[in-house]
Amino acid sequence: MTALAAERPEPLNARALRRAARHERLGLLALVAPALVLIAVTMLAPVLWLFYLSLLSDGGQWSLEHYQRMWEQPSYWRTFATTFQVSLMTTGICMLIGYPLAYCLSELPKRAANLCMIAVMLPLWTSLLVRTYAWLVLLQRKGLINGWGISLGWWDEPLALVHNLTGTLIGTVHVMLPFLILPLYSCMRAIDRDYLKAAANLGASPARAFWLVFLPLSLPGLVSGAVIVFVLCLGFYITPAVLGGGKVIMVSSRIANDIEVFFNWGAASALGVVLLVLTVAMMVAAQRLMGARGLLGGQETR
Amino acid sequence: MSFFDWLRRPVTQTQVTRRARLWLYAVAALVMLFLVIPTLIVIPMSFSASQYLEFPPRQWSTRWYESYFASAAWMQATATSLKAAALTTLVATPLGTMAAYGLHASRWRFAGPMQMLLLTPMVVPVILIGIGVFYAYVKLKMVNTLLGLALAHSMLAVPVVMMVVASALKSFDLNQELVARSLGASRARAFLLVTLPQIRFSVVTGGVLAFLTSFDEVIVALFVSGGDHSTLTRNMFNALRDQVDPTIGAISTLIIAVTSLLLIFTQFIGKRDAH
Numbered sequence: 131m132t133a134l135a136a137e138r139p140e141p142l143n144a145r146a147l148r149r150a151a152r153h154e155r156l157g158l159l160a161l162v163a164p165a166l167v168l169i170a171v172t173m174l175a176p177v178l179w180l181f182y183l184s185l186l187s188d189g190g191q192w193s194l195e196h197y198q199r200m201w202e203q204p205s206y207w208r209t210f211a212t213t214f215q216v217s218l219m220t221t222g223i224c225m226l227i228g229y230p231l232a233y234c235l236s237e238l239p240k241r242a243a244n245l246c247m248i249a250v251m252l253p254l255w256t257s258l259l260v261r262t263y264a265w266l267v268l269l270q271r272k273g274l275i276n277g278w279g280i281s282l283g284w285w286d287e288p289l290a291l292v293h294n295l296t297g298t299l300i301g302t303v304h305v306m307l308p309f310l311i312l313p314l315y316s317c318m319r320a321i322d323r324d325y326l327k328a329a330a331n332l333g334a335s336p337a338r339a340f341w342l343v344f345l346p347l348s349l350p351g352l353v354s355g356a357v358i359v360f361v362l363c364l365g366f367y368i369t370p371a372v373l374g375g376g377k378v379i380m381v382s383s384r385i386a387n388d389i390e391v392f393f394n395w396g397a398a399s400a401l402g403v404v405l406l407v408l409t410v411a412m413m414v415a416a417q418r419l420m421g422a423r424g425l426l427g428g429q430e431t432r
Numbered sequence: 433m434s435f436f437d438w439l440r441r442p443v444t445q446t447q448v449t450r451r452a453r454l455w456l457y458a459v460a461a462l463v464m465l466f467l468v469i470p471t472l473i474v475i476p477m478s479f480s481a482s483q484y485l486e487f488p489p490r491q492w493s494t495r496w497y498e499s500y501f502a503s504a505a506w507m508q509a510t511a512t513s514l515k516a517a518a519l520t521t522l523v524a525t526p527l528g529t530m531a532a533y534g535l536h537a538s539r540w541r542f543a544g545p546m547q548m549l550l551l552t553p554m555v556v557p558v559i560l561i562g563i564g565v566f567y568a569y570v571k572l573k574m575v576n577t578l579l580g581l582a583l584a585h586s587m588l589a590v591p592v593v594m595m596v597v598a599s600a601l602k603s604f605d606l607n608q609e610l611v612a613r614s615l616g617a618s619r620a621r622a623f624l625l626v627t628l629p630q631i632r633f634s635v636v637t638g639g640v641l642a643f644l645t646s647f648d649e650v651i652v653a654l655f656v657s658g659g660d661h662s663t664l665t666r667n668m669f670n671a672l673r674d675q676v677d678p679t680i681g682a683i684s685t686l687i688i689a690v691t692s693l694l695l696i697f698t699q700f701i702g703k704r705d706a707h
Contacts, residue, residue, distance in 0.1 A: 157619070161534030165527040165550055165590050172587040173553055176564030183567075227463050234460035237443065249464040255695050256471045257648050259668045260684040264470030266676050267477060272484070274473070307467060336448045365557025368650050372672050382559040389563050389655070402560040409557060 177406075184399035196400035206401075213380045216295075216370065217363035220302045221310075221356050227303075228310040229352065235311075236318035247315075254308045262372045265301050266292060269373075293375025301373040302363060309362060310355035317351020350420060357416040361409055381405050471688065478681035496682035506667065506683070512578065512657070513647055513664040519582035520589050520646035525639040527586065528593025533623070536601045537609075547598075551591045558651045561588070566655035576658045584656055585646035592645055593638035600634035637698045644694060 141147075187193035200206045231250075235243045253261060268274050269292040276288040291297055321344065329339035367382035374383075381401055388398035439451040478496055480489030500506050531550055535543045553561065565584045566575065574580035604627065612622040628635070653663040664683070671677055 155538050158534045158538040161530040165531035169550060169587050172565055172584055173561055176568040180564050230456055230459045231463040234456050249468050252468050252471050255691055257687050259665055260474060260687055261470045263672055263680050263684055264474045365559060367559050385559050398563055405557050406560055
């Protein structure tokens, strides 16, 4: 069969056809060029340039001193420790409070669930700064929550709810929660409830059926949501900077500070490179963990 | 049927009753309250007459709206943000649409990796993009210019437009274009008369999202906008770091109103392409 196909002579216009196809393809790819140029000039080239800067000493020689300093100075360790602490705690809290909500929504009839999804989407639709402002209003010393708590006699002194780790966590959890719930919810919706019926049929209590059947089936959604939240947290800047009040210094704040206050491009770039490597490493690890499904594939129900 | 009957009825196929589920409903309601409360509290607070934060406000007024509209600095920042967002829409929508169409129609072997490359602005931490753009603009003398800001925002918005348009193209049969071309239409004419009308709502949605990407963006604007070309978000961020000025509540309410209108618009037209 293949031998026959190979022996058959090419049609006379084969070369012209190939040339026309190549021409067509080049024309289509030329449409991609403007977007590629824009992204290359305003993002790829500058980021590569920052990488180059991070490898130069203050005197302009090749050196690893910025990375070395990061390794040696305890203040950098603290920054990374804070970043991981905030990211892990945010991811953990999101999983803890997001799972019951997603589960409840996935059990509701479709129409009621869609109505409730508005509550999940509303934060995504609201500008980040608006939400940060709202949390300041709610949480500060003379804010609404302290006002209510004191007037109801729950506590006597205003609680320190903002400009510290508590405030940062409340703000970041609020921003990140929808990113956990959306993939988790669509994963749970796709679970065939007949498996639970089968488990009950075989004598499992509802709780046991949940732990042994439903929970494992919902794990892919939970993992992909958690990875998205964790990765977004690593590079988070705005909310921790405002609600942390300068007390919770994450990598992003430190990068901004290095530029705005010290004009130290080398140090800022080195931190940025480490942040990028951590982000990409997390995503690749997650991709491996979840196999061929893919990180974003979990979000869609196809 | 009484409330108690309602509680006793099973809700799942494994015969769990609503009563056994009450704690779950309570937790879910609390989490939903947590999600919506910041947005819902900003709106009434912005109409408070008081300088201090109180909810519900004892006296209503529009003084914070007046102070916003009377402030030259806030007005200028608003104008800058609107101009930057409009320019971003004009740049990012055609670029993103062209890229999505070109990659889709070419059936190129490396279309996948190329798409990943074009989506990198969504993956790289924004703070790194911010200082990178700042560094490039210092060299190119484009710091504090409207054009520079709009180009940086376009870079962030192109992937958004691409994703929306690419997903619309997935359900579009490209053979329709071949038919048009076999009947004598040029490639551009076939695209404009056959393809574009069928994906137009997705293109508009992409444009609206590009507008919002720019209008909402803080970090890049913090670094590359300033002086006369300071954006609304940059001024808000700096104001929030110092103190809580109730004027921000008024601005926040206006932003919520504009954003909701635009997003409801996209939800409304988003369904039209899919048929």
